[in-house]
Amino acid sequence: MNDLTPDSAARAAKLKGLGCSRKRVEDVRFTQGKGNYVDDIKLPDMLFGDFVRSPYAHARIKSINIDAAMALPGVIAVLTAKDLEPLGLHWMPTLAGDKQMVLADGKVLFQGQEVAFVIAEDRYINADAIELVEVEYEELPVLTDANKAMDADAVVLREDLAGQTSGAHGERRHHNHIFRWEAGDEAATNEVLEAADVVVEETVYYHRTHPCPLETCGSVASMDKTTGKLTLWGTFQAPHVVRTVASLISGIEEHNIRVISPDIGGGFGNKVGVYPGYVCSIVASIVTGRPVKWVEDRMDNLMATAFARDYWMKGKISATKEGKITGLHCHVVADHGAFDACADPTKFPAGFMSICTGSYDIPTAWLGVDGVYTNKAPGGVSYRCSFRVTEAAYFIERMIEVLAIELGMDAAELRAKNFIAKDQFPYESALGWEYDSGDYHTAWTKALKAVGYDDLRAEQAERIEAFKRGETRKLLGIGLSHFTEIVGAGPVKNCDILGMGMFDSCEIRIHPTGSAVARFGTISQGQGHATTFAQILASEIGIAADSITVEEGDTDTAPYGLGTYGSRTTPVAGAAAAMAGRKIRAKAQMIAAYLLEVHDGDLEWDVDRFVVKGAPEQFKTMTEIAYASYNQAIPGLEPGLEAVSYYDPPNMTYPFGAYICVMEIDVDTGTHEIRQFYALDDCGTRINPMIIEGQIHGGLTEALAIAMGQEIAYDDIGNVKTGTLMDFFLPTAWETPTYTTDFTETPSPHHPIGAKGVGESPNVGGVPAFSNAVHDAFRPFGLKQAHMPHDHWRVWKIANDLGLHTQG
Amino acid sequence: MSKMQIKLTVNGRERELLAEPRELLIHLLREELNLTGPHIGCDTSHCGACTVEMDGKSVKSCTVFAAQANGAEVTTIEGLAEPGSLNVLQSAFREHHGLQCGFCTPGMITRAHRLLQENPDPSEEEVRFGMAGNLCRCTGYQNIVKSILAAATELNAAKEAAE
Numbered sequence: 001m002n003d004l005t006p007d008s009a010a011r012a013a014k015l016k017g018l019g020c021s022r023k024r025v026e027d028v029r030f031t032q033g034k035g036n037y038v039d040d041i042k043l044p045d046m047l048f049g050d051f052v053r054s055p056y057a058h059a060r061i062k063s064i065n066i067d068a069a070m071a072l073p074g075v076i077a078v079l080t081a082k083d084l085e086p087l088g089l090h091w092m093p094t095l096a097g098d099k100q101m102v103l104a105d106g107k108v109l110f111q112g113q114e115v116a117f118v119i120a121e122d123r124y125i126n127a128d129a130i131e132l133v134e135v136e137y138e139e140l141p142v143l144t145d146a147n148k149a150m151d152a153d154a155v156v157l158r159e160d161l162a163g164q165t166s167g168a169h170g171e172r173r174h175h176n177h178i179f180r181w182e183a184g185d186e187a188a189t190n191e192v193l194e195a196a197d198v199v200v201e202e203t204v205y206y207h208r209t210h211p212c213p214l215e216t217c218g219s220v221a222s223m224d225k226t227t228g229k230l231t232l233w234g235t236f237q238a239p240h241v242v243r244t245v246a247s248l249i250s251g252i253e254e255h256n257i258r259v260i261s262p263d264i265g266g267g268f269g270n271k272v273g274v275y276p277g278y279v280c281s282i283v284a285s286i287v288t289g290r291p292v293k294w295v296e297d298r299m300d301n302l303m304a305t306a307f308a309r310d311y312w313m314k315g316k317i318s319a320t321k322e323g324k325i326t327g328l329h330c331h332v333v334a335d336h337g338a339f340d341a342c343a344d345p346t347k348f349p350a351g352f353m354s355i356c357t358g359s360y361d362i363p364t365a366w367l368g369v370d371g372v373y374t375n376k377a378p379g380g381v382s383y384r385c386s387f388r389v390t391e392a393a394y395f396i397e398r399m400i401e402v403l404a405i406e407l408g409m410d411a412a413e414l415r416a417k418n419f420i421a422k423d424q425f426p427y428e429s430a431l432g433w434e435y436d437s438g439d440y441h442t443a444w445t446k447a448l449k450a451v452g453y454d455d456l457r458a459e460q461a462e463r464i465e466a467f468k469r470g471e472t473r474k475l476l477g478i479g480l481s482h483f484t485e486i487v488g489a490g491p492v493k494n495c496d497i498l499g500m501g502m503f504d505s506c507e508i509r510i511h512p513t514g515s516a517v518a519r520f521g522t523i524s525q526g527q528g529h530a531t532t533f534a535q536i537l538a539s540e541i542g543i544a545a546d547s548i549t550v551e552e553g554d555t556d557t558a559p560y561g562l563g564t565y566g567s568r569t570t571p572v573a574g575a576a577a578a579m580a581g582r583k584i585r586a587k588a589q590m591i592a593a594y595l596l597e598v599h600d601g602d603l604e605w606d607v608d609r610f611v612v613k614g615a616p617e618q619f620k621t622m623t624e625i626a627y628a629s630y631n632q633a634i635p636g637l638e639p640g641l642e643a644v645s646y647y648d649p650p651n652m653t654y655p656f657g658a659y660i661c662v663m664e665i666d667v668d669t670g671t672h673e674i675r676q677f678y679a680l681d682d683c684g685t686r687i688n689p690m691i692i693e694g695q696i697h698g699g700l701t702e703a704l705a706i707a708m709g710q711e712i713a714y715d716d717i718g719n720v721k722t723g724t725l726m727d728f729f730l731p732t733a734w735e736t737p738t739y740t741t742d743f744t745e746t747p748s749p750h751h752p753i754g755a756k757g758v759g760e761s762p763n764v765g766g767v768p769a770f771s772n773a774v775h776d777a778f779r780p781f782g783l784k785q786a787h788m789p790h791d792h793w794r795v796w797k798i799a800n801d802l803g804l805h806t807q808g
Numbered sequence: 809m810s811k812m813q814i815k816l817t818v819n820g821r822e823r824e825l826l827a828e829p830r831e832l833l834i835h836l837l838r839e840e841l842n843l844t845g846p847h848i849g850c851d852t853s854h855c856g857a858c859t860v861e862m863d864g865k866s867v868k869s870c871t872v873f874a875a876q877a878n879g880a881e882v883t884t885i886e887g888l889a890e891p892g893s894l895n896v897l898q899s900a901f902r903e904h905h906g907l908q909c910g911f912c913t914p915g916m917i918t919r920a921h922r923l924l925q926e927n928p929d930p931s932e933e934e935v936r937f938g939m940a941g942n943l944c945r946c947t948g949y950q951n952i953v954k955s956i957l958a959a960a961t962e963l964n965a966a967k968e969a970a971e
Contacts, residue, residue: 024905024906026895026910027901028894029910031902032892032901033844033884033914035888035910037844039838039844039848043963124831212857212862212910212945213945214847263910264909265849265912298849298852309905526909527908527909528908691905694946697947697949698944698946698948700948701947702945724854725854726854730943732943733936733937733939733940733942733944733949733952734940734947736936738950789883
C-alpha cells in the first residue's frame with residue numbers, strides 16, 4: 001500500500017457501515033413534506049369508498065335500503081354482502097385460519113363493523129351517502145366479558161360455525177371457543193406447585209389497546225381493464241403476503257397483481273392484517289373500472305382495525321423459601337373479538353406467549369391459552385412487539401413482583417437469583433424455546449448501579465416514614481423490569497403465515513461504476529431501512545452506504561419476503577443482506593484474482609478491496625472489480641455482479657434488557673411524575689446507534705401510554721368508549737419524560753452479523769417497568785395487583801381502597 | 809352543494825378557487841392544490857399532523873373551513889424553504905434524528921417554526937409545552953425537543969452574527 005492510500009480504518013469510516021450513527025437518507029424528503037403516503041396518491045378519475053358501519057355490537061340485519069343513497073348525485077354504487085356473495089367475497093379468510101365478514105352477512109358482531117361500502121365521486125358526497133343508507137337492525141344480547149364467553153348460557157356469536165367442534169387450531173369446546181393451545185407439562189407443573197415451599201397466585205390482565213399509528217389504514221386499487229392488471233397501493237406491513245392473499249381470494253393470477261406499500265406513517269402491527277377496506281376497494285375498482293381509494297378516519301381505525309392484547313392471565317408461581325423459582329403455571333383467556341384475525345405464525349395461535357418464563361431459569365412450567373369470541377372488534381395484532389411477547393413479559397414481570405412480596409425479598413435480588421446464567425446459553429426453556437444467547441447478570445448489575453438502586457430503596461423507606469408522619473402526600477415507586485424477547489420469526493420449519501415460510505430476502509445489483517441498488521422483501525414504517533440496510537451492505541461489500549439505494553415495498557421489483565413486524569427485519573432480512581453481500585464478495589474475489597493474475601486463495605479482503613497477501617501494493621477495489629465485471633470476458637464467470645439471498649433463520653433471536661423507572665405518585669390526585677427512566681438494551685450487534693436510541697425513546701413512550709392510560713374500552717352493550725384521540729391516550733411532549741439509554745452487546749451466535757432486533761424491546765420491557773413502579777409505590781401499604789392502565793382515576797382508586805385518603 | 813369563491817395566498821402565491829362552504833382547509837390544500845405535506849391523522853384537532861400557518865398563527869387545518877381562509881395568508885411545510893433545500897429547522901430534525909415515519913413531521917416542523925417566532929429562545933419546558941398540540945407516535949419527542957432547541961441556538965447565533 002502506498003502513502004496515498006488511506007489506512008483501513010479511514011476507509012472503513014468512509015463507508016458509514018456497521019456501528020455508524022449515519023444520518024437518515026429518508027429525512028430529506030420527509031422534512032420537506034415530500035413523503036408519499038397512501039392518501040397522497042391521486043389517480044385520474046379516482047373514486048372514494050367508505051363504509052356504513054354498525055352502531056350495534058350484536059344485531060341481526062333485517063334490511064338494507066340503498067335507494068336514497070343511490071339517488072344522490074355523485075354516488076356510483078353501494079355494495080352490500082349480497083353484491084359480494086356471487087364473487088365469493090362477502091367473507092374472507094383471516095391470517096389465523098378463521099374467516100371474517102367483509103360486509104355484514106345477516107348480522108353484525110361488533111360496533112363499527114363494515115355493513116355496506118359506498119362508492120362516490122369524492123369523500124364529501126360519500127359522507128352524505130353513508131347517512132342515507134337505511135339499515136334496520138334487531139338487537140341481540142351482547143357479550144363483552146371474555147371470562148363469561150364460555151358460560152353454558154352464553155349467547156351464540158358465530159352462527160356460521162354452528163356444529164363445528166374443531167377449528168384451525170384443534171378442538172372447540174364451546175360455541176364461543178376458538179382454540180386451546182398448550183405448551184409445557186401441566187401434570188409435572190402441578191406436582192411442583194403442590195410440593196413447593198411458597199406458591200403465589202395472581203390474575204394479571206393486560207387490557208385491550210390499539211397500535212394507533214398516526215397514519216390510519218387505507219388503500220388505492222386500480223384495475224386496468226386493458227391489461228388485466230390490478231395495482232394496489234396500501235398501508236401494508238407485508239406487501240408480498242397481501243399480493244398472495246389478494247390473488248387467492250380474487251382469482252386474479254398473482255403476476256397480474258402489483259402491490260405497492262408507499263411510505264407508511266407508522267405501523268406498530270396495525271398494518272399487518274388484511275381488512276375489509278382493502279377488499280372492497282379492489283372489488284369497487286373492478287366493478288367501476290376506475291381507481292378507488294379507501295382511507296379510514298381515526299374513529300374507524302380505533303373501532304375496527306386491529307386491536308392488541310386483551311389477555312386475562314391467571315398465574316401460579318412457586319419457589320423455595322430461599323427464593324429459587326421451581327415452577328410456573330399460566331392459563332390465559334384470550335379475547336379475540338368477533339373473528340379470529342390475529343396475525344401470528346400459523347402454528348402459534350397464541351403467538352410466542354410461551355416465552356412467559358422470561359429471563360428466568362424455571363425448570364418446570366405450563367401454559368394454556370383459550371381463545372374466545374366476544375362482541376368486540378377482531379385483531380389481536382402484535383402492537384410493537386413480537387407475537388404476544390409483551391403479554392408474556394408483563395405476566396412474568398408481575399409474577400416475580402408478587403412472589404417477592406410473598407417471600408419478603410427484594411425484587412431485584414429475586415430476579416438476580418433466578419436469571420439464566422451466562423454459561424447456560426444456549427438455554428432450553430421449559431416451554432420449548434432455545435434461547436440463543438444472553439448475559440443477564442451483567443446487564444442487571446449495570447442497571448442497578450446506574451440508578452443507584454440501594455440509595456433509591458433507602459430514599460423510598462424514608463419517604464414512607466415521612467408519609468406516615470403526614471409530611472408528604474407523594475409516594476415513590478421503583479419499577480423494575482428485566483425482559484427477554486423472542487423475535488425474528490422465523491425458521492421456515494415452524495414459522496409460516498398462510499403457508500408462506502417466514503424467510504426474508506435481499507437482492508443486490510452492483511452498477512458498472514461501483515454504486516448499487518438493493519431490494520428487500522420488507523417495508524419500513526419509520527424504522528429507517530433505507531439507511532440501515534445500506535450500512536450492513538457497506539460493511540459486507542465495501543461500497544459506501546451513500547452509494548447504495550435501498551428499495552422495498554413494490555412486489556413487481558422486490559424479492560418475495562414476509563414483511564416488517566415482530567422485530568423480524570434485522571434478524572431475517574438483515575441476515576439476507578449480509579448473505580447476499582457475501583455472495584457478491586465471493587464473485588468479486590474471483591474477478592480480482594483474474595485481474596491480479598493470482599489464485600483467489602492468495603487474496604484477502606480489506607474493507608473495500610481485495611489485496612494480494614504479502615503484497616499490499618497489489619489490490620483491486622470493489623469499484624474496479626464492479627467495472628471489470630461488466631467489461632471483461634472472464635473465463636468461467638458470467639458477466640455482471642449481482643446476488644440474491646433468501647434467508648431462512650436457524651433460530652429466533654432473543655434480545656433482552658433491564659429497565660428501571662422511578663416514579664413519584666400523588667396519593668390525592670392519582671397523578672404521577674416520572675423522575676427517572678433508565679433503559680439498558682442488549683440487541684446484539686448495533687447497526688446504527690442513533691436509530692436504536694430513537695427506537696428506544698419511541699417504544700418507551702408507547703409503553704408509557706399503554707401502562708398509564710391508553711385502552712380500548714367497551715361498555716356493557718359493546719359501545720366503544722375510546723373511539724377518538726380525546727379518549728384514547730397518546731402522550732404529548734408535555735407528559736413524556738426524558739429517557740436515559742444504555743447498552744450491553746451480546747451478539748447472536750447464529751445471525752451472520754450478530755444482530756438481534758431492537759424496535760420492540762422498549763414496549764415489551766417498558767410496560768412492566770412503568771406498571772411495576774405504580775405497584776411498588778403502594779406495595780408497602782398492601783397492594784399486590786392492580787390492573788392497567790394506571791390512569792389518574794385508577795391510581796386514586798388504589799390509594800382510596802388502601803385507606804390512604806382517610807389516614808391523611 | 810353550491811360553491812363559493814375563495815381567494816387566498818398559499819406559500820406566497822395567490823390562488824383563487826371554488827369550494828363548498830363545508831370544505832375543510834386541509835382538503836383544499838391536499839386535494840385542490842396538491843400540497844400533500846400536511847397530513848390527516850385524527851379529524852378531531854388532537855394530533856396536529858395537519859398544522860399549517862394562517863396569518864401568522866399555527867392552525868390545525870382539519871378544523872378550519874376553507875372559507876375561513878378567504879383572504880388569508882397560508883404557509884405549509886412546502887413553503888418553509890426553497891424547494892430542494894432544508895431550512896435550519898429541517899436540517900436540525902435530520903441532524904438530531906427528530907423524525908422516524910415522517911407522518912407527523914411536516915406539521916411538527918411547521919408548528920416549531922411558529923413557536924420559534926413566538927419565543928426565539930425557549931427553554932426545554934417551553935418547547936414541550938409549545939409543541940403539545942402535535943402528536944408523534946415514533947420518537948417519544950426527546951429528539952424532536954433536541955432538534956428544536958438546536959435550531960433555536962443556531963438561529964440566534966446567526967441573528968447575533970448579523971447584528
